[in-house]
Amino acid sequence: GQRNGGEQIRLNQEGYYPEGPKLAVVTGEHGDEFYLVAADGKKVWEGKLTTARASTYNPKKTSIADFSAFQKPGTYRLVVKGVGESYPFNIRKHVHEAVAKGSIKAFYYIRASTPLTPTYAGKWSRAEGHPDNKVLVHSSAATAQRPAGTIISSPRGWYDAGDYNKYIVNSGITTGTLLSLYEDFPAAMNTATWNIPESGNTTPDLLDEVLWNVRWMLTMQDPNDGGVYHKCTNASFDKMEMPDKAVALRYAVQKSTAAALDFAAVMAQAARVYKEFPKQWPGLSDSCLTAAKQAWTWAQKNPAQLYEQNAINASFEPKISTGAYGDRDVKDEFIWAAIELFLTTGETSYYNTAAILPDDKMPLPSWAQVRLLGYYSLLRLSNTLTGAAKTDAEKIKSALLKTADALLVGVNERAYPSVMGQSAKDFIWGSSAVAANEGILLLQAYAVTKDKKYVDNALSNLDYLLGRNATGYSFMTGFGSKTPMHPHHRPSEADGIAEPIPGMLAGGPNPSMQDKCNYASAIPDEAYVDDVCSFASNEIAINWNAPFVYLAFAVEALENT
Numbered sequence: 366g367q368r369n370g371g372e373q374i375r376l377n378q379e380g381y382y383p384e385g386p387k388l389a390v391v392t393g394e395h396g397d398e399f400y401l402v403a404a405d406g407k408k409v410w411e412g413k414l415t416t417a418r419a420s421t422y423n424p425k426k427t428s429i430a431d432f433s434a435f436q437k438p439g440t441y442r443l444v445v446k447g448v449g450e451s452y453p454f455n456i457r458k459h460v461h462e463a464v465a466k467g468s469i470k471a472f473y474y475i476r477a478s479t480p481l482t483p484t485y486a487g488k489w490s491r492a493e494g495h496p497d498n499k500v501l502v503h504s505s506a507a508t509a510q511r512p513a514g515t516i517i518s519s520p521r522g523w524y525d526a527g528d529y530n531k532y533i534v535n536s537g538i539t540t541g542t543l544l545s546l547y548e549d550f551p552a553a554m555n556t557a558t559w560n561i562p563e564s565g566n567t568t569p570d571l572l573d574e575v576l577w578n579v580r581w582m583l584t585m586q587d588p589n590d591g592g593v594y595h596k597c598t599n600a601s602f603d604k605m606e607m608p609d610k611a612v613a614l615r616y617a618v619q620k621s622t623a624a625a626l627d628f629a630a631v632m633a634q635a636a637r638v639y640k641e642f643p644k645q646w647p648g649l650s651d652s653c654l655t656a657a658k659q660a661w662t663w664a665q666k667n668p669a670q671l672y673e674q675n676a677i678n679a680s681f682e683p684k685i686s687t688g689a690y691g692d693r694d695v696k697d698e699f700i701w702a703a704i705e706l707f708l709t710t711g712e713t714s715y716y717n718t719a720a721i722l723p724d725d726k727m728p729l730p731s732w733a734q735v736r737l738l739g740y741y742s743l744l745r746l747s748n749t750l751t752g753a754a755k756t757d758a759e760k761i762k763s764a765l766l767k768t769a770d771a772l773l774v775g776v777n778e779r780a781y782p783s784v785m786g787q788s789a790k791d792f793i794w795g796s797s798a799v800a801a802n803e804g805i806l807l808l809q810a811y812a813v814t815k816d817k818k819y820v821d822n823a824l825s826n827l828d829y830l831l832g833r834n835a836t837g838y839s840f841m842t843g844f845g846s847k848t849p850m851h852p853h854h855r856p857s858e859a860d861g862i863a864e865p866i867p868g869m870l871a872g873g874p875n876p877s878m879q880d881k882c883n884y885a886s887a888i889p890d891e892a893y894v895d896d897v898c899s900f901a902s903n904e905i906a907i908n909w910n911a912p913f914v915y916l917a918f919a920v921e922a923l924e925n926t
C-alpha cells in the first residue's frame with residue numbers, strides 16, 4: 366500500500382484504549398471513506414470521514430475519522446484513498462504504559478552529579494556531570510555568615526532543561542506535580558517501576574526519583590536564615606557539550622520570595638508523602654517539614670524579594686545570563702505554600718496568613734502560577750477539612766468544575782479535536798505543558814465528579830501530544846513514529862548518538878519564535894521546528910515533562926480500573 370499517508374493522517378502514534386474514543390485527523394477536505402487495515406494488510410473496519418473543519422487561528426480545513434466503535438485489540442494503520450496509510454498504531458489496554466514510564470525515566474537521564482551506567486541508561490550511559498560540591502555563593506546572595514565566594518555543596522537534582530542549570534522555582538512546580546501524582550494514585554505508583562538504580566529497593570520508584578531532586582533542593586536553603594537561593598547556575602549557558610565537559614564555575618544566586626515559597630510548598634508536601642516510609646527514610650519527613658517552616662518564616666520577613674536578573678546584573682559580578690524564572694507576582698506562591706503547610710501540620714495559622722481564595726479564577730498551572738497546585742491538594746484532602754478550609758474547598762470545587770467545563774467548549778468543532786487549542790493563546794513557550802496541565806485539571810474535575818467525560822477529554826490532550834496535532838509530530842522523544850530527533854538538549858546533541866534521549870517532551874508550537882530559527886510556519890498550532898537551534902519550540906524541560914508524566918500515568922490508572 367501507499368505508506369506515505371503518515372504526514373497527512375494525524376493520530377495518537379502510540380494508540381488508543383479498546384473502549385476509549387478514537388479519532389484521527391486527515392489534513393485537507395475529503396468526502397470519502399476511510400478504513401483500518403491490520404498488520405497482515407486485511408481490511409478490518411471502515412467508516413466515513415466527517416465534514417472538514419478549520420480552527421479560528423488556522424484556516425486549513427481537516428477531515429475527521431472516528432473509529433471509536435472499533436474495539437478489537439491489535440496493530441493497525443488507517444487508510445484514506447488518495448492520501449495513503451497512516452503510521453501504525455495500537456488498540457490495546459495499557460496503551461500508554463510505556464510512554465508513561467518513558468517520560469518519568471527521562472528524569473533519571475537528566476540527573477546531575479551521577480554517572481549513568483549501561484544497566485540503566487543503555488546506549489545513553491555517560492560520565493557524571495556537575496558534582497556541584499563546590500558552588501560559590503554569588504555576590505548577590507552574600508550575607509555576614511556566607512560572604513560572596515563562600516563554598517557550599519549543592520549536589521544532585523535534575524538539570525532543568527536543554528541547559529545544565531538548576532532552578533528552584535521550576536523545580537517547585539515539577540516536584541509538586543510528581544508528588545501529587547503519588548498522592549492521587551498511590552496504588553498505581555507503589556508498584557510502577559522503570560529500571561532505575563533504586564528499582565530493587567522497597568520504596569516506589571517515583572519517590573526515589575523525586576528524592577533525587579528534593580535532596581538537592583534542601584541544599585539550596587541557607588541554614589542561617591531559612592532563605593532559599595533562586596538557582597544553582599553557571600554565569601552563562603554552556604555550549605552544546607556533554608555534562609562532564611561543562612565545568613564552568615557554579616553559583617548560588619540571590620535568595621528570592623518565589624524560591625522560598627515554592628520550596629516551602631514542596632517540602633511540606635514531601636513531609637506528608639515521605640512520612641509514610643519511616644523505616645526506609647528515617648528522619649526525612651521531619652527534615653523536610655523543618656526546612657519548609659524555615660523557608661516560610663523567611664518569606665514572611667521578605668515578602669517582596671523578586672528575582673530581577675537585570676537589576677542583579679546592574680549591581681553584582683559576575684553577570685548572570687542563564688534562565689531567570691523571574692516571577693513578578695508571588696501571591697499564588699503564598700497560597701500554595703500556606704495550603705501545603707496547613708495540610709501537613711493541621712495548623713490554621715498558615716491557612717489564615719494568606720488570602721487563599723482572593724477570587725474564583727482557576728489559572729492553569731505554570732512555573733509562574735502555582736495557585737492550583739494548592740487547590741488540588743485541598744480538594745484531595747477535603748474530607749480532612751473543617752471550618753474555613755472546608756467552605757473554601759466547596760467553592761474551589763465549583764469554580765474548578767466551571768473552568769473544566771469551559772475547557773470542553775468547542776472541542777469537536779475544531780480542526781484538531783483536542784481540549785488543547787481552544788484559542789491561539791494556548792500556543793506559548795512550552796505549549797506542550799499547557800496541553801498536559803489542562804489534562805490534569807480535567808482529571809481533578811473527574812476526581813470530584815466521577816464523570817467519565819473529563820477522562821475522555823484529558824485523553825484528547827494525550828492524543829494531541831502524541832501526534833494528533835497540526836505539526837504531525839509526537840512531541841515525546843522516542844515514542845511514536847515521527848518524533849523530535851533534534852531537541853534543544855545538550856546531551857542529546859553532544860553524545861554522538863542519532864536518537865535523542867527518550868521520554869522527553871518537546872516544548873511544542875510557539876508562534877512567538879523567540880529563537881528566530883527557521884520555522885516552516887508561523888500559524889499558532891504549526892509554529893514548531895525539529896531543530897536543535899529552536900529553544901523556543903524544541904527544548905525539553907522538567908516542568909513540561911512532569912505534567913505529561915502525571916497525565917499519562919493517571920489516564921493509565923483510570924482507563925484500566
Ligand code: 9MR
Nearest residue numbers: 525526527528688689690794795904906
Ligand atoms: O519555560 C520558560 C518560559 O516560560 C519563558 O518564557 C522562557 C524565557 O524566559 O524561559 C523558559 O524557561 C527556560 C529557562 O529560562 C532556562 N532553561 C530552559 C527553560 C526552557 O526553555
